Amino acid sequence: MSEVVLTVGGRKYTLRCEDGQEDHIRRLAAVVDAKLGDGASQLPAMEAKNLLFAALFLADELEETRKAGAADDRGKIADWLEALAVRLEKTAEALEQAHPNA
Structure with missing residues (x-):
């Protein structure tokens, strides 16, 4: 397993991935970061990390779908x-309402 450091929404995250997948994960994180903007910096750390994982999985699925010709x-x-x-x-609105001062 390898580790990759990502910066998304102004926060740094260290994630584990399969060897050789580091660049792929970085590209996915760049897509997520571009869509996210500064919104994640206002979320509590664990919620932001959970949203990051969800967004990375979705970005990966989208990329795989494109590769498959769909x-x-x-x-x-x-x-x-x-x-x-x-x-x-x-979901972001609900999180903001649940943690207005975070």
Whole structure:
């Protein structure tokens, strides 16, 4: 196992991954960081790390789907991503309400 240090949402995270997967994880984290902006810096550390894991898994699934050629049906993928974005926004809002001073 290897370790990779990621910076997402202004926070550093050290994650373990399979040997040789470090660059792949860094690319996924860059995608997540670009979408996230500064929002994660306002979350408590454990919640932010859990959201990071979820976002990395989703980014990986999206990348694998694209590699498999399923990106031909872009309308369905766009709809799925839009629905996912709405769910993530609602989750972020709920977290903000649960921890207004975090």
